[in-house]
Amino acid sequence: MIKRIAWGIVFLLLSVLTLGYVFRMSITQWAIAPSLSQSGVELHCLDWSLNSNVSLNVSRVCLTYQGHQIELGGIVVDTKKVTVGRANLRLNDSESDSSSNDPFKKLALNLPKGRPKIEIKRLLITHPQLHDELAVSVVEEKLNTFVISGDVTAEVAVNNHKVTGRFNLTDGLLTKIKPIPALTLNSEHAFTFDGLSVDIKSSIDTEFSQEFSQCPVMLNAFGDVNTHYHLNDRKASLNAQQLTSWVTFDSDCLALVNNPAQREFIAKQLPLKWQIMLSDTVKFENEQLVMPSMLFNAKNSDAKLSLTNLAINIQQPLEQVKGDIKLLFISEDIEHIAVNAALNNLAINGDYQLSVDELPGFLPASAQKLTSTGQFKIANVLQLQQNANITSEIAFAELKFDKLTAKDYKAQFTTELDDKQNINASLNSQLRSVTYDQYQLLGVKNQLSASSSLAVGELFVDLNSETKLTQFNSDFLNLSNIRISSKGLPSRALQASHHVFIDGIELVASHNVSAVEHPFEIIIAEQAVTKLNPVLQQFEPLATLTDGSFNGVVRGDVNLQQADFILQVEQLSGLYNDYLAKHFSSHLTGSYDSGQLNVAPTTFELNELRAGAVVSNVAGNLSVDNSVARAYQISGDVLDGRFTLDSYRVTKEAQQSLVTFENIDASKLITLDDKSGITLTGRVNGRLPVYLDQQGVSVRSGELSNQGTGKLIITDNAAFDAVKAQQQELSPILSLLEDLDIQGLKSSVDLKPDGWLYLGVNLKGYNEAQAQQVNFNYNHEENVFTLLRALRLSDEITQKVEQEYSTKGTKND
Known part of the structure; x- marks a missing residue:
């Protein structure tokens, strides 16, 4: 009976063990999963068996921790060691995986104190942003301390609440993470991870070069950097106060400036090497990068660029940025440049x-x-x-x-x-x-x-x-006192108008400027000619305008250098020294084209001209042909008769003009002084060929002759009486001239450029008292310029000049 009971118990135990082994997977997951879950680890698959020496073989186990997945295989477990033949770690992309929304938790690992050590012979690490997968091996030299070799060299210590370690980061490793050409990196990093945050202390020695538009730029950085990042809050801080960074522009960059003089100037002013200094902790929080201070110092120069209180939203770095910018630039040829600016979005x-x-x-x-x-x-x-x-x-x-x-x-x-x-x-x-x-x-x-x-x-x-x-x-x-409105x-084109005042002269100008034409218009409103005196007297200091008005319009094109104009002068009066001209009027229509001025033939009128003799009612024609002015067919009243001038051109070239006189009052021509005792009556005609050249004005072979009969009377002339007294033999002949009826008078006229007038006079007449026929020849020389000057200074002219200037000139100023 006892034997039977013993075999029953043995059979029951064997049955339980057999069923337990058959359902080991389910039983293991049921027993292990809850304890792993308390540490945030999820168990998805597990397949194990026992070998002959009672060691555990795990062919496959699948775990997930905060979205990161690891699959282990080829695991042999005994009482001293756990050997993993292969492992695949798939790290989660927190920005794209929905599981990243799950909050990170503080590490609370339930680490057994007497467990076997772990060895991973081959661990493949993948991540969506890794260029290539990383292959490493992991050996646990002492409990919870792991040595990593392969693509990554590191040492990691794990305890219940944190993970600490050290790792090296080189440019060779970066080629697998994310290749960066022209980067040389050698760095050591010590880190601490507690499940919520990471603290990294780094020692960096790096060099990076990049070419921008054939301009090589090199970045060198070496020193210590401390980094802190909180995973849930996504807060990061960077302390790089012990980091020395330099940005160096290659001298070949200056070759981008083609002009040698500009290149030499820039090379003297612009430093090629700049130091970057971060004097405070850089922080990242709520998508915002906060940089209290960044300073760019130029080597061997006083140039500085500082950025302070800089805050940048990394999602919209240009639209959301705040900070202060200060630039101070001093160089060999630039004395001082300073810029202070505040950015606010x-x-x-x-x-x-x-x-x-x-x-x-x-x-x-x-x-x-x-x-x-x-x-x-x-x-x-x-x-x-x-x-x-x-x-x-x-x-x-x-x-x-x-x-x-x-x-x-x-x-x-x-x-x-x-x-x-x-x-x-x-x-x-x-x-x-x-x-x-x-x-x-x-x-x-x-x-x-x-x-x-x-x-x-x-x-x-x-x-x-x-x-x-x-x-x-x-x-x-x-010109003085110029004002332009x-x-x-x-x-598409410029339309402009200008209101111009020059020494009181008023003009209105308008013009349009386009790519093909530049038309303009100048309107000269009617105004007193006296406003022209400041301009006129610069050319002719002895000239003064005393009365009259002028107006006009000029239209043309600046690009074509062409213009048409209309100028009207009304009742102009003026003085030249002690010459006086009154009431000159004319209407001028002309054009300027290809550097030449032309004025269409027009008429003019001059009421009076006083230049010794009084000339009045002058009328004529004037024109300008290819910038040469010409007055022609001029006629007027002089000495109670008429005169005409065929043509006169305002030019330095030699020319000839013909002046003719008709019905001139001989008494006004010859009797220059009422007190002289000499009177001459009758009428005179004349023809004077006038020559103008570089030497001056001259008259050659001019003629004067009488028109009808006249009379010569000499009484109480001291000079005439003296001649008779001194030359008694001539007294009878000379007495015939004292009362002479003139039958004929002819005179040749020659005027030299120096003003000397030569008259050859032939006088024929009859003395009725002595019943004697007279034929008298006389040659006379006199400087006509001196004579006219004497006439101009006579009381009548002087009074007239003063009257015109004082009454009309001041009124129009």
């Missing part, structure tokens, strides 16, 4: 200062003592609907460009762009002097304003300008 505001002793020599212009300061505020920098406000001041002591020299320039520039894309800008500038060739401008002041809208399809700009010039000087003309509308 798409807004930037700041100020700048610039100081340069002189501009570089390769520029077409040279400037001395150039300075500029300004402020700027720009919103929505990268968007179409921008908003900006910029103010700037610029000054230089001297600027030279070709033949132009400007001195003491100062300007203030402002521009404003509102949220409706309306832009307004103004430039107020002043110059002490501007010189171009023989032209000089003094006291230049300009106020320029522009307004437009960037919202419309086609850009239209309203321009307004006010320019004042104290003085305009040139070799042939000086301008309006313009640039679009």
Whole structure:
């Protein structure tokens, strides 16, 4: 009976063991899975068996930890060691896998104290962002301390609540993680992982080179870096205060500048080596990178660029960025450049200062003592609907460009762009002097304003300008008190109008500028001719305009250098020394083309001309042919008769004109002084060929003759009586001239360029008292210029000149 019971118990035990072995997989997962789950590990598959020496063989086991999957195979387990023949670790891409939404947890590993050690002969690690899989082997030299070799060299220590270790990262390993050409890296890293955060202490020695548009740039970095990253909060911090970094631009980069002078200037000014310094901890939180301070220092230079309080959203780095920028640049030829700016998302505001002793020599212009300061505020920098406000001041002591020299320039520039894309800008500038060739401008002041809208399809700009010039000087003309008011509308072509005042002279000009033409129009409103005196007296200091008005219109094209004009002069009066001209009127129509001036034939009238003798009711024709002016068919009243002039051209070339006289009152021609005691009555005709050349004015073979009869009476003439007394033998003959009826009078006239007049007079007459026929020949010489000067200084002319100038000249000034 006892034996039977014993065999039953043995059979029952064998049955239980047999069933337990058959259902070992289910029983094992049922027993192990809950304990693994407490550590965040999920068991998916398990297949094991016992061998003959009672060791455990695990052919396959599958585990998942926070989305990362590991599959182990070829595992042999005994009481001292667990050997894994193969393992595949698939790391999760937390950005794409939905399981990344599960929060990370603090490590709470239930590590047995007496378990066998683990050895993994071959572990393949894969990740979606790895270029190649990593192959390593893992050996647990002591409990929970693992040595990793292969593609990765590391040492890892695992305890219940953290994982610590060290690993090396080289450029060879990076080629498998993510190949980066031209990178040399040698680094050591110590890390601590507690399930929620990672702390890494790194020692880095790296070199990276990259070529940008044939410009090699090298980055060197060496030193220590501390990194902290929290997995759930996605917070990271980087302390690189002990890291030394240099950015070096190769000298070959200067070859990108083709101009040798520019290349030499840039090489002298721009440092090629810059040090990058992070003086505080860099943080990353909520998709935002926060950098308290980054400094770029140029080697062997005072140039500095600093970024402070920088915060960048990595999803939208250009649209969401804040920080302060400071640039200080001092070089051999640049005295001072400073920029201070604050970034606030798409807004930037700041100020700048610039100081340069002189501009570089390769520029077409040279400037001395150039300075500029300004402020700027720009919103929505990268968007179409921008908003900006910029103010700037610029000054230089001297600027030279070709033949132009400007001195003491100062300007203030402002521009404003509102949220409706309306832009307004103004430039107020002043110059002490501007010189171009023989032209000089003094006291230049300009106020320029522009307004437009960037919202419309086609850009239209309203321009307004006010320019004042104290003085305009040139070799042939000086002008004062110039003021120009301008309006313009640039679009496809520039349309502009100008209201010009020059020494009181008023002009209105308008023009259009396009790619093919530049038509213009100048309107001269009717105004007093006395306003022309400051200009006229520069050419003829003795000339003064006293009365009259003028107006005109000029139309043409600047590109074609062609213009048509109409100029009307009404009742012009003026003085030249003590010559007087009254009421000159004419209507001129002409053109300027191919450098030549032409005026169509027109008439003119001159009421009176006083130049010794009084000439009145002058009328004639004038024209301009190829810049040569001509007056012709001129006639008028003189000495109670008429005169005509066939033609006169305003030119330096030699020419001949014919002056004729008709019905001249002989008494006014010969009797120059009422007190002389000599009177002559009758009428005289004349013909005077006038020659004009480089030597002056002359008359050759001129003729004067009587028209009808006349009479000569000499009484109480001291000179005549003296001759009779001194030459008694001539007294009877000379007495015949004292009361003579003139029957014929002929005279030859010759005038030399020096003013000497030669008259050969033949006088025929009859003395009724002595019943004697007279034939008298007389040669006379006199300087006509002196004679006319004496006539001009007579009381009558002097009084007339003073009257005209005082009553009419001052009225029209």
